[in-house]
Amino acid sequence: MAAEWQWENAAAGSAAGLATVSFTHPLDVIRTRFQVNDGRLSNLPTYKNTPHALFTIARTEGFRGLYAGFYPAVLGSTISWGLYFYFYSKAKQRYLRSREELSPVLHLASAAEAGGLVCFCTNPVWLVKTRLQLQTPQQVRPYSGFHDALRTILKEEGWRALYKGLVPGLFLVTHGAIQFTAYEELRKMVIKFRTEESAENPNVAENLLDSFDYAVLGASSKLAAVALTYPFQVIRARLQQRPNIEGIPRYVDSWHVMKETAR
Template sequence: MCDVMCLCHLQVQNPHSIKYNGTIQGLKYIWRTEGFRGLFKGNGTNCARIVPNSAVKFFSYEQASKGILHLYRKQTGNEDAQLTPLLRLGAGACAGIIAMSATYPMDMVRGRITVQTEKSPYQYRGMFHALSTVLREEGPRALYKGWLPSVIGVIPYVGLNFAVYESLKDWLIKSNPLGLVQDSELSVTTRLACGAAAGTIGQTVAYPLDVIRRRMQMVGWNHAASVVAGDGRGKVPLEYTGMVDAFRKTVRYEGFGALYKGLVPNSVKVVPSIAIAFVTYEVVKDILGVEIRISD
């Protein structure tokens, strides 16, 4: 959770008042200004969000995979055909869109709880208080601010996670380099490595959209740790009319590198979490005696 906290601050901090430039500096700054509890702001909301998000994502992937495989076999006339990497990418994209849309309001308020300051107009006491406050003060549409870049970003992110993980596993099982395969199965360590590779590729490709999503979520929330820029009349808060406008203003005022602010803490968080999620899912299904696995 410390990485999540630092990540959110890095993504939205004011470029004209840089407080820290990296993960370690960010953690030290948060510790100094907000104490130990500051490192875990929004953790409860994050836990409440990740459980249904992961459940919906894996379930949706399995159902989408079955549907796509059925259509693919029917189209090719080959009843033994298997999913290609591209088809796995499509199934993963469908799962990501469904899971993101189902839990997006919780992700939105998690971002606000994480970056709220003492000067914030509303002090959110928790997820439900944040949800009710945003709904009351800004309307239901505010709960889906940044939804479009999130959905667009989740297509390559989740899609690549599933496609890379499954395709890499298949390749290792078929080629068996370095004798990694035993009894037609990969070890937990090897599967963790596959998951780490999938997480690294997916989050790197989709990361700019995550930055834009987080910034759009802060629009309309005065005194948050949001971005400001000079427009010839002094420094003013940035307002975005949409995803394209957010991209344009971010690159214009801060440069292309701003789209990758917080990439390091995001990698520290995402890569192991994706690897553990995939392996845990498969191991738990084995324990429960569920025969159908992701790759099936």
């Protein structure tokens, strides 16, 4: 029964990932292009803002441009959500062998373990997605698709290239922990404020929050997590760019990205 529940979680997570990617992929393309725009020479056009980027890509590259890298995005998201729920369930089961229930620390440990394993398993897919999203019609020797990109990367750069951006990707695992912590702390603050304001019994303070409150708390905690982890997304995207025609990468490692970006 437990194994069946794990696979149900994995299937539900995969379906959620597919739906999310399908609706938001054009914005993901724009985000990736903004992230790698470092003000230096680039084969990418310069966009003023998000609407301008949407209009320019649609006009010059068409629908294919807005959905560049869609296949690896769907594949990566589906695999990531599925594996995450599976690894998370397995980790919780392992911690529960010697105790009746999990503490918040062990919940976070389970989430971090699952996130790290998923990151390692899916990094090659995200690298290909990033490179396909950065391709333009003027690209020299463009990849024809996901499988061509994988073959070309392995042939020209070796298997290690598939794990470029892994280190900042592992730091991005903290996103969920930050969001969870921010949500719980904000919830406690709101409940305390409402309880003091209404002078009601703290035991029923939970009822002081309605659906709108939970939506605001969720959005606020998500915003906090994004703000704190976004620099790691920028570092990862810049590391995963395709090398130039001579095979020289634009950035060597995460520290090089931080130094050059700060400069």
